[in-house]
Amino acid sequence: MTAQTPRWIRNFVDGHFIDPDDGGKSFDAIDPATGLAHARVHEADAPLVDRAVTAARKALGPWSATAVRERTEVLRRAADLIEARFDEFVAAEVADTGKPVALARDLDVARAVANFRTFADIVAAAGQESFLTDLPGGRHALNYAVRKPLGVVAVIVPWNLPLLLLTWKVAPALACGNTVVVKPSEETPGTAALLAEVLAEAGLPAGAYNVVHGFGGGSAGEYVTTHPGIDGVTFTGSTATGAHVMRTVAPRVRPVSFELGGKNAALVFPDADLEETLDGLTRSVFANTGQVCLCTERVYVHRSVFADVADGLVERARSLRLGSPLDPATTTGPLISQAHRQKVRGYLDLAGELGAKVLTGGGTPALGTELDGGSWIEPTLWTGLTNADRPVREEIFGPVAALIPFDTEDEAVALANDTDYGLAASVWTRDLRRGHRVAQAMNVGMSWVNTWFLRDLRSPFGGVGLSGLGREGGASSLHFYTEPTNVCVQL
Numbered sequence: 001m002t003a004q005t006p007r008w009i010r011n012f013v014d015g016h017f018i019d020p021d022d023g024g025k026s027f028d029a030i031d032p033a034t035g036l037a038h039a040r041v042h043e044a045d046a047p048l049v050d051r052a053v054t055a056a057r058k059a060l061g062p063w064s065a066t067a068v069r070e071r072t073e074v075l076r077r078a079a080d081l082i083e084a085r086f087d088e089f090v091a092a093e094v095a096d097t098g099k100p101v102a103l104a105r106d107l108d109v110a111r112a113v114a115n116f117r118t119f120a121d122i123v124a125a126a127g128q129e130s131f132l133t134d135l136p137g138g139r140h141a142l143n144y145a146v147r148k149p150l151g152v153v154a155v156i157v158p159w160n161l162p163l164l165l166l167t168w169k170v171a172p173a174l175a176c177g178n179t180v181v182v183k184p185s186e187e188t189p190g191t192a193a194l195l196a197e198v199l200a201e202a203g204l205p206a207g208a209y210n211v212v213h214g215f216g217g218g219s220a221g222e223y224v225t226t227h228p229g230i231d232g233v234t235f236t237g238s239t240a241t242g243a244h245v246m247r248t249v250a251p252r253v254r255p256v257s258f259e260l261g262g263k264n265a266a267l268v269f270p271d272a273d274l275e276e277t278l279d280g281l282t283r284s285v286f287a288n289t290g291q292v293c294l295c296t297e298r299v300y301v302h303r304s305v306f307a308d309v310a311d312g313l314v315e316r317a318r319s320l321r322l323g324s325p326l327d328p329a330t331t332t333g334p335l336i337s338q339a340h341r342q343k344v345r346g347y348l349d350l351a352g353e354l355g356a357k358v359l360t361g362g363g364t365p366a367l368g369t370e371l372d373g374g375s376w377i378e379p380t381l382w383t384g385l386t387n388a389d390r391p392v393r394e395e396i397f398g399p400v401a402a403l404i405p406f407d408t409e410d411e412a413v414a415l416a417n418d419t420d421y422g423l424a425a426s427v428w429t430r431d432l433r434r435g436h437r438v439a440q441a442m443n444v445g446m447s448w449v450n451t452w453f454l455r456d457l458r459s460p461f462g463g464v465g466l467s468g469l470g471r472e473g474g475a476s477s478l479h480f481y482t483e484p485t486n487v488c489v490q491l
């Protein structure tokens with residue numbers, strides 16, 4: 001991008017992209033792999049957010065009255081259109097996040113397609129609760145719940161899996177008859193804007209999907225979540241921001257769904273299949289440069305296999321290929337920003353001060369001129385830390401993990417549950433009884449056995465403790481994005 005010819009990423013309100021006005025504010029979209037701006041983003045001010053909420057309110061009546069079959073057909077067409085423009089979506093996601101092109105293809109954009117198709121299926125097949133109530137004298141009453149859309153939903157999403165998380169919320173919200181005002185992270189505005197084109201072409205009426213770009217406090221994020229015209233907020237992001245948004249929404253008592261941070265554990269038992277476990281751990285620690293809320297940052301390993309697991313994981317970490325996201329052989333991209341790299345480096349320094357042994361990584365790599373300005377970090381593994389240490393207690397959100405030994409199953413469960421977070425865990429064992437037992441004992445929303453991040457979109461997703469409030473996915477999404485009115489008829 002040159003200063004003379006910026007590629008604009010614009011707000012989308014009431015079915016139209018809004019051209020930036022001369023006096024309006026804007027900011028650069030930065031490619032994290034190079035540190036260079038690749039587009040200029042129009043920042044939505046409070047009046048524009050108000051227009052977006054008003055447009056969503058206006059569109060709500062007609063869209064919610066549209067037959068479910070028609071609504072789900074719009075979703076299916078959207079999935080087809082994302083597939084037709086697959087490479088464009090991949091390019092936009094890679095430019096904003098710096099993630100490897102293979103990951104953007106296989107995970108982010110593929111899941112966006114699946115989100116639209118799956119939630120079209122789920123909503124099309126949804127029934128409703130009904131009960132026949134016994135009354136004296138052999139008479140009955142019929143109770144049935146009519147589910148109505150929640151209304152105008154604010155959708156706030158982070159930068160790590162921008163399109164995946166956006167469509168995870170927008171697809172069920174629209175399928176249930178809601179309209180949405182979306183605020184993507186300021187780091188990753190591109191695919192939310194592209195999705196506006198796709199949804200319009202798929203036949204979604206003007207005003208049902210609006211995108212406002214900007215930051216959090218004092219910007220679009222705050223304007224959306226504090227707007228009196230919002231009927232509910234679905235938020236994915238950090239625990240601190242989530243708690244703040246919860247406070248801002250509280251005076252108006254609106255339904256909220258919060259998918260927040262994690263500090264996830266893996267538990268490796270001595271009978272685990274070593275190769276499969278190492279492959280799984282490598283993915284769970286380093287996928288998306290450790291920037292997945294589900295990523296493992298605590299690896300508890302039975303003492304009898306500790307050395308084997310540590311050696312194997314180090315070998316795999318060293319074989320990861322950092323480099324240009326556009327190179328199909330690249331496995332690992334940069335962190336999202338220099339600010340985030342500063343945060344992760346702070347934990348690397350702290351671990352050093354606490355006496356951690358660095359098995360591999362621990363610094364910032366030099367990759368060559370064109371990537372010198374990027375926010376790169378080395379995949380890092382530590383031993384020598386305990387659950388009392390901050391790098392083991394706080395979410396780092398980078399390609400780092402602490403390996404900690406245990407001696408008994410009870411000790412492993414206690415160590416894994418000794419956290420304020422409660423998002424996900426993975427258990428590695430060939431003993432199925434142990435697998436079920438330990439997986440169920442985890443105080444988390446999602447527990448995997450011999451795998452990680454294997455998702456069925458019909459199953460509930462979310463966390464406990466500092467990891468969030470409520471669940472989405474399958475029936476849980478239908479519950480969040482609708483409000484029931486129970487009707488009782490004496491027969």
Ligand code: NDP
Nearest residue numbers: 158159185186215216217221222237238241259260261293
């Ligand atoms: P943040 O909490 O910083 O931001 C999340 C979103 O909220 C962004 O769009 C942000 O805008 C916006 N925001 C910030 N402040 C406010 C405000 N005052 N009012 C309204 N909106 C606001 O999270 P990150 O983007 O840094 O994402 C990383 C975090 O997300 C990690 O903690 C990770 O664990 C979590 N996460 C959780 C998942 C889950 O399902 N549980 C899944 C993926 C990530 P802007 O970016 O423009 O400031």
